[in-house]
Amino acid sequence: MFSYRHAFHAGNHADVLKHVVLSATLRYLVQKETALSILDIHAGCGLYRLDGDYARTSSESQQGIQQLLASRRAAxxxxxxxxxxxYLDILQAYNPGMADGGSPRIYPGSPAIMQHFLRPQDQMQLFELQPADMRALEGNMANLPLARRTHVWHEDGFNGCLRFLPPPSRRALVLCDPSYELKSDYAQVVRWLDAALTRFATGTYLIWYPIIPRPEAHELPRKLKTLARQAGKSWLHATLSIKSGVQSGVHIPGEKVKRGGMAASGVVVINPPYTLHAELKDALPQLRDWMGQDHLAGFHLEKSPDHG
Ligand SMILES: C[S@@+](CC[C@H](N)C(=O)[O-])C[C@H]1O[C@@H](n2cnc3c(N)ncnc32)[C@H](O)[C@@H]1O
Structure with a gap:
C-alpha cells in the first residue's frame, strides 16, 4: 500500500487525456451560476515539478505533455x-514563462485544474491517503486562491466522498482516479459508483482507468456503463493509445509494475455535459497525432444513445 507516487507519472499521456476531459467538463459546468461541489477522491499532490527528481526518474512527461507541446510548436x-x-491555457496559467516559448516546469494535477475553475460559491473536497502526498497537497492548495473553499481530507476517498453526496445545490463533479495498485481496486471502483449513484444519481462522475492486459481493467468500462444504464443516466467513454502495448517502461522504485510501459488509458464520464462528445471528437485525433509514437496510436469515443 502507498507505493504509488503520482509525481513519477505527472504529465504523462494518461494525465493529458484525463485532464483534457476534466477541464472541458468543468468549463461547461461553471457556466451555470448555481454552486458546484467539486470532489477529487484520489487527489495526489495537486502540483508537480516537471524538472524535479521524480519526473526525471521516469521521464513519462516526455511522452505526454512535453511531446504534445513539441508537436504543437512544430505545427x-x-x-x-x-x-x-x-487545457493548455491552464498549463500556461501555472507556467507564465510558456508565453515566451519556455517549457513548463510545473504540472497542474487534477486539484489544481479544479481550483482553476473554482468560484466563491463553489467548494472543493480533496481526498488523499498517502501521508507525504497529503501534506504536499495541503501546502500546495493553501497557496492558491479561494483556499478557504478547499478542504483536504486524509482519508479513504471512496467512503469519505459519500457524506458530501448529494450536495445542497444538487450539482457536483466527482473525479475517481485511483492508482489501481491492487486487483481489488477495480471492483472497489464499481462498488463505489453504485453507492454514489444510489445517493446522487444526477452528479457528473469522471472515472479514469488504465488499459493494460488485465481482465479487471478490460471489464471495468463495461461495468461502469452498465451501472449508468441501470440508473437511467447517460455516459461517454473515451480512450487514447499512444503506441503499441508493449510493457517496456522504466521500473519506478517501490512499484511492482513497470508503469512507463502503459500505452493507453480511458475515461468514463457519467452524466457528461451534452457538449463533451463533440469536443472530444475534435480533441482525440489531435491528442493521437501530437502524442502518438507509432502506427498503433489511436482513440475510441462512444456514448450512450441518450447523450446529446
Ligand atoms: C493517480 S493518483 C491521483 C492523481 C490526481 N488525481 C491527478 O490527476 O493529478 C492516485 C492517488 O490516490 C491516492 N490514493 C490511493 N488510494 C486512495 C484512497 N482509497 N483514498 C484516497 N486516496 C487514495 C494515491 O496515494 C495517489 O496519490
Missing part, C-alpha cells in the same frame, strides 16, 4: 481543438 499554424486549447 504553429494548425488549429488547436477547443478542449486541448482550454
Amino acid at each position: 504553429p499554424d494548425s488549429p488547436v481543438a477547443a478542449a486541448v486549447a482550454g
